[in-house]
Amino acid sequence: MTATAEKPAEAGAIPSMTVTLKILRFDPDGLDGREAGTEYWEEFTVEAHATDRVLDALHKIKWEQDGSLAFRRSCAHGVCGSDAMRINARNRLACKTLLKDLNPAKPIMVEPIKGLPVEKDLIVDMEPFFASYREIMPFLMTTGTAPERERLQSPEDRARFDDTTKCILCAACTTSCPVFWTDGQYFGPQAIVGAHRFIFDSRDEGEWDRLEILNDKAGVWKCRTAFNCTEACPRGIEVTKAISEVKHALNTGEI
Amino acid sequence: MTTEHEFDVVIVGAGGAGMRAALESSQRAKTAVITKLYPTRSHTGAAQGGMAAALSNVEDDNAEWHTFDTVKGGDYLVDQDAAEILCKEAVDAVLDLEKMGLPFNRTPEGKVDQRRFGGHTRNHGEAAVRRACYAADRTGHMILQTLYQQCIKQEVEFFNEFYVLDLILDGDPQAAGDDGEVAAAGVVAYQLSTGEVHTFRAKSVIFATGGAGKVFKTTSNAHTLTGDGMGIALRAGIPLEDMEFFQFHPTGLAGLGILLSEAARGEGGILRNSEGERFMERYAPTIKDLAPRDMVARAMANEVREGRGCGPNKDYVLLDLTHLEPSHIDEKLPDITEFARTYLGVEPYTEPVPVFPTAHYAMGGIPTNVQGEVLRDNTHVVKGLYAAGECACVSVHGANRLGTNSLLDINVFGRRAGIAAAEYANATDVTPELPADASARVEALVAQLRETVGGDGTERVAQIRKELQETMDRNVQVFRTSDSLAEAHGVVKELQERYKNVAIHDRGTRFNTDLLEAIELGFLLELSEVVIAGAEGRKESRGGHYREDFPTRDDENYMQHTMAYKRADGTVDLDWKPVVVTKYQPMERKY
Numbered sequence A: 001m002t003a004t005a006e007k008p009a010e011a012g013a014i015p016s017m018t019v020t021l022k023i024l025r026f027d028p029d030g031l032d033g034r035e036a037g038t039e040y041w042e043e044f045t046v047e048a049h050a051t052d053r054v055l056d057a058l059h060k061i062k063w064e065q066d067g068s069l070a071f072r073r074s075c076a077h078g079v080c081g082s083d084a085m086r087i088n089a090r091n092r093l094a095c096k097t098l099l100k101d102l103n104p105a106k107p108i109m110v111e112p113i114k115g116l117p118v119e120k121d122l123i124v125d126m127e128p129f130f131a132s133y134r135e136i137m138p139f140l141m142t143t144g145t146a147p148e149r150e151r152l153q154s155p156e157d158r159a160r161f162d163d164t165t166k167c168i169l170c171a172a173c174t175t176s177c178p179v180f181w182t183d184g185q186y187f188g189p190q191a192i193v194g195a196h197r198f199i200f201d202s203r204d205e206g207e208w209d210r211l212e213i214l215n216d217k218a219g220v221w222k223c224r225t226a227f228n229c230t231e232a233c234p235r236g237i238e239v240t241k242a243i244s245e246v247k248h249a250l251n252t253g254e255i
Numbered sequence B: 001m002t003t004e005h006e007f008d009v010v011i012v013g014a015g016g017a018g019m020r021a022a023l024e025s026s027q028r029a030k031t032a033v034i035t036k037l038y039p040t041r042s043h044t045g046a047a048q049g050g051m052a053a054a055l056s057n058v059e060d061d062n063a064e065w066h067t068f069d070t071v072k073g074g075d076y077l078v079d080q081d082a083a084e085i086l087c088k089e090a091v092d093a094v095l096d097l098e099k100m101g102l103p104f105n106r107t108p109e110g111k112v113d114q115r116r117f118g119g120h121t122r123n124h125g126e127a128a129v130r131r132a133c134y135a136a137d138r139t140g141h142m143i144l145q146t147l148y149q150q151c152i153k154q155e156v157e158f159f160n161e162f163y164v165l166d167l168i169l170d171g172d173p174q175a176a177g178d179d180g181e182v183a184a185a186g187v188v189a190y191q192l193s194t195g196e197v198h199t200f201r202a203k204s205v206i207f208a209t210g211g212a213g214k215v216f217k218t219t220s221n222a223h224t225l226t227g228d229g230m231g232i233a234l235r236a237g238i239p240l241e242d243m244e245f246f247q248f249h250p251t252g253l254a255g256l257g258i259l260l261s262e263a264a265r266g267e268g269g270i271l272r273n274s275e276g277e278r279f280m281e282r283y284a285p286t287i288k289d290l291a292p293r294d295m296v297a298r299a300m301a302n303e304v305r306e307g308r309g310c311g312p313n314k315d316y317v318l319l320d321l322t323h324l325e326p327s328h329i330d331e332k333l334p335d336i337t338e339f340a341r342t343y344l345g346v347e348p349y350t351e352p353v354p355v356f357p358t359a360h361y362a363m364g365g366i367p368t369n370v371q372g373e374v375l376r377d378n379t380h381v382v383k384g385l386y387a388a389g390e391c392a393c394v395s396v397h398g399a400n401r402l403g404t405n406s407l408l409d410i411n412v413f414g415r416r417a418g419i420a421a422a423e424y425a426n427a428t429d430v431t432p433e434l435p436a437d438a439s440a441r442v443e444a445l446v447a448q449l450r451e452t453v454g455g456d457g458t459e460r461v462a463q464i465r466k467e468l469q470e471t472m473d474r475n476v477q478v479f480r481t482s483d484s485l486a487e488a489h490g491v492v493k494e495l496q497e498r499y500k501n502v503a504i505h506d507r508g509t510r511f512n513t514d515l516l517e518a519i520e521l522g523f524l525l526e527l528s529e530v531v532i533a534g535a536e537g538r539k540e541s542r543g544g545h546y547r548e549d550f551p552t553r554d555d556e557n558y559m560q561h562t563m564a565y566k567r568a569d570g571t572v573d574l575d576w577k578p579v580v581v582t583k584y585q586p587m588e589r590k591y
């Protein structure tokens, strides 16, 4: 018995099409006569189905045409956060963007996310991003001795911070933020999302430590409410709302 | 150029098992975690439905019932001493995670909420029981995030995007015999960002490298689940246990394999064939759609085979959630319903979702005892070497894992391995010396592949991988016969030959993922052969392994684990290891 990987649900009904991808590449090694560090656009054409993901198209290129094309990916269904990239000038996960949702008449423009150092092709250095996350102390802080059983939390209290628990650390939000691009100091929206997840958790007692960090010059006040982050988030997290809740807590002293 | 490191404990893998181990080990000994992915990219984050523990928060339950279900669900191939530990330590495993901050769903009183899952029952099969602790359908995501957050708090040292490719032992485990001793000395890793090779000298090594779903084509597993840890152990002379037992999860999105958690059925979802019939009533009259996965997957495949499949090719069945309240779906199953919308364009509120079995979980793996120590034969351990999580086989899942028992397994046995490895390291005075040529095998492998760029190799990695996965799906999936297995065996052997002639295309040193895909394919080719050899050797049907030519379970001959050894000449030999039975004598498995 075989599964049906070859012919998805409406086999036959799914039109196959030719798509062109224009990819912004970066060569760290200096191969084929290029200088190390050369940035250049390269166009590839592949046969694909409308229901294919951009990630499938990238794999086709890598597996059939140019093995040196470099990008990160793992889960292929939007839960691991590996493959945020700029697709047609918008930050998205390549594995969650279907070709049919992009205009097939034009080349699909694929670039690395902006504001983090590019390492090779679509791969950027994520370390500065994770460093900001670590800085907001993203772990439950409590005092006193732990209870024997679980800490109690009402469903309503649990719902209070549900949205920000969904974050997969993909960096789509942070690298879509104009302030982050230009201001070398700003933590970026994800760090605020990460802090929000604990600040509004009724079990946590470290909220004021975190709020103090966010009150800092690199923190929440740099946000100019551009909404790019909310639009970019592949998990549908209302990033701007989370940021404004943090601002409100700082302004009013209430959580 | 090789960089050398020295630690007390080296953990390979930063999924749930690796990070749970690291939290214990790093408190006790100098610990490094080496991982080919950033920790939060690990596939534990994809787990959806829940983690089992008899908390009795919503109805009466106990560890003994859980143990019984685990043994029965595993079709009596479970080592019962290990299952007792798993189920007894489950309660603390969940409470520990809660105390670390994991945002479980809550009952109205504020306790951790629990829901039903396949094969988990009250009082030895009377009715389904609510045992799965969960956070919507993102339980694995929450576990992975929470463990990572705790690792940040404890300042665990990570080597991210380092691929471990070799294990160094101080002797040949197959030559040590009854009186000899073999110990771990370290691992060799390839750094993705630079192409540099590193050696890690250590007193203890823990493998926590996850599954190997990419031996199949239709799978719920990530692209990166290529069985590296299992493959490395096999090459080092360590046997692999029960590799023929692979779980096919009933509800993968048709054509894609992306998982829709069993929680969908736990919350009331129903499987239907082309006649609209709830066919599971025929196969498992008592618990119907919540029968164990192997039974449901075979039932689905059988419906399709007998012409009651749906769609233009009649090659899938339907998962019906349309009778559930949309608000209930949004609250309990938000992610998986979004997968159906995103990838199939189906609205689960109003339309049933096309599903078909998808390769999901490796019950087998690197054999260990209940402390996580790796066995080099039926009884002897390799000193200082541990394994935990999906890459290991303790064996708590036997022939078929129950849903929610793996997130439990990685926490219970990850913790145990972390403690044992650190204690062993602390009791060992000197770190074993690495031989001068420790990195030679990896250097040679990398150099040899690099030389294929622009050379006359005619084979492509992706093409060989595709043919491998296709033959595995066609011949080694839910139904197997001696003919299908022989065909797959032949194809794999041929692909192994062709692999020698493979050429890669990236000549660079930085982020050369082309090179690594070639190396990962090497593991897949070797592991597939072990899966097939085990399936050929086991002339019975049990749990996830179903032989149409031997359709019944044969307790007389096969209450035994398979132990597959790779010999120096490359052949795979099978041996057998008796199942540990404490309380539960094998019975017919009816639901």
Ligand SMILES: Cc1cc2nc3c(=O)[nH]c(=O)nc-3n(C[C@H](O)[C@H](O)[C@H](O)COP(=O)(O)OP(=O)(O)OC[C@H]3O[C@@H](n4cnc5c(N)ncnc54)[C@H](O)[C@@H]3O)c2cc1C
Pocket: B012, B013, B014, B015, B016, B017, B018, B034, B035, B036, B037, B038, B039, B042, B043, B044, B045, B046, B047, B048, B049, B050, B051, B052, B139, B140, B162, B163, B164, B165, B208, B209, B210, B211, B220, B221, B222, B228, B229, B259, B261, B360, B361, B388, B389, B390, B391, B403, B404, B405, B406, B407, B408, B410
């Ligand atoms: C879609 C899906 C849903 C699931 N849902 C559930 C559920 O609801 N309940 C349940 O109990 N179980 C579930 N499972 C099963 C369970 O999630 C997994 O079995 C479990 O998470 C595996 O954890 P792990 O730590 O062993 O491996 P992983 O989380 O896969 O981690 C493997 C780690 O090893 C590293 N690694 C691999 N190779 C190398 C190498 N060569 N060098 C260095 N590092 C390496 C990787 O970087 C990664 O960090 C699900 C599985 C899937 C696929």
Ligand code: SF4
Pocket: A166, A167, A168, A169, A170, A171, A172, A173, A174, A189, A190, A193, A232, A233, A234, A235, A236, A237, A239
């Ligand atoms: S908030 Fe959204 S966009 Fe930002 S890192 Fe998290 S998941 Fe990605």
Ligand code: FES
Pocket: A072, A073, A074, A075, A076, A077, A078, A079, A080, A081, A082, A083, A084, A093, A094, A095, A096
């Ligand atoms: S590959 Fe995991 S999010 Fe896209």
